[in-house]
Amino acid sequence: xxxxxxxxxxxxxxxxxxxxxxxxxxxxxxxxxxxxxxxxxxxxxxxxxxxxxxxxxxxxxxxxxxxxxxxxxxxxxxxxxxxxxxxxxxxxxxxxxxxxxxxxxxxxxxxxxxxxxxxxxxxxxxxxxxxxxxxxxxxxxxxxxxxxxxxxxxxxxxxxxxxxxxxxxxxxxxxxxxxxxxxxxxxxxxxxxxxxx
Numbered sequence: 001x002x003x004x005x006x007x008x009x010x011x012x013x014x015x016x017x018x019x020x021x022x023x024x025x026x027x028x029x030x031x032x033x034x035x036x037x038x039x040x041x042x043x044x045x046x047x048x049x050x051x052x053x054x055x056x057x058x059x060x061x062x063x064x065x066x067x068x069x070x071x072x073x074x075x076x077x078x079x080x081x082x083x084x085x086x087x088x089x090x091x092x093x094x095x096x097x098x099x100x101x102x103x104x105x106x107x108x109x110x111x112x113x114x115x116x117x118x119x120x121x122x123x124x125x126x127x128x129x130x131x132x133x134x135x136x137x138x139x140x141x142x143x144x145x146x147x148x149x150x151x152x153x154x155x156x157x158x159x160x161x162x163x164x165x166x167x168x169x170x171x172x173x174x175x176x177x178x179x180x181x182x183x184x185x186x187x188x189x190x191x192x193x194x195x196x197x
Contacts, residue, residue: 001186005068006044011061015098019064024193025072025105029096029126030112032078035142038176039112040065040073043185062099071195072105079122100129107193109134110185115141115155115173119162127163137169138188145175 009019028036041049044067063075076096100109109130113123131137141159144152152173160171170188174181189195 001068001190003044003067005066006046006049006073007066008049009064009066009072011063013061014095015102018062018099018103019072021072021105023066023069023071023105024107024195025064025074025103026189026193027074027076027100027106027109028112029076029100029109029130030078030142031114031120031122034078034112034114035174035176036075036078036112039140039142039174040075042174042176042179042182043073062095071193074099074106079126100133108138108189111137111139112142113139113159113163115144115152115159116146119159124163127165131166131169135168136192137166138185138192139163139165139169139171140181140185141171141173143175144173144180145177 010017012018028040030036041047044065049065060077062077065073065075067073076099079093079096100106111123111127111130113119119127127137127139139159141156147155156171156173159165165171172181172184172188174185
């Protein structure tokens with residue numbers, strides 16, 4: 001898809017700030033620093049609409065982006081490691097869980113994992129949660145350019161096994177550097193989300 005319009009609608013720190021609209025939402029979940037903001041920027045051909053940071057835990061709000069006036073991308077706070085208090089982390093957890101469970105506009109949750117690492121406990125919990133509520137889960141293995149090309153299939157197999165992916169699920173390798181995997185991801189979203197295009 002050739003995105004010509006994308007804008008940040010709101011950064012919501014609590015559910016009362018979630019925007020009211022009728023557009024379908026696609027949420028991006030993953031642990032801190034896995035590359036959610038980089039993926040969103042790559043998909044919409046923008047350098048810095050979604051703010052990226054080398055510091056884990058930078059996104060502490062749920063960020064809503066209007067794409068083409070047709071659907072919303074929703075950037076969720078990263079789970080797992082973040083240099084913040086446990087109380088703060090618990091508050092994020094409740095915010096994310098409340099969004100994922102109760103948001104009627106939510107049509108798809110895309111789970112991001114780092115291709116270089118084995119699946120962590122939090123990744124597995126998040127995958128199990130998503131697959132309970134959504135069929136055809138899409139998992140994006142980020143930072144594909146950080147490993148040798150000859151190692152990619154091996155690493156994807158490790159992720160598939162670690163998450164115990166269903167045959168209906170889709171696993172896409174992605175690189176924010178080379179944009180590899182971007183077209184495949186757009187095709188999946190266009191086929192699985194009722195976008196008003």
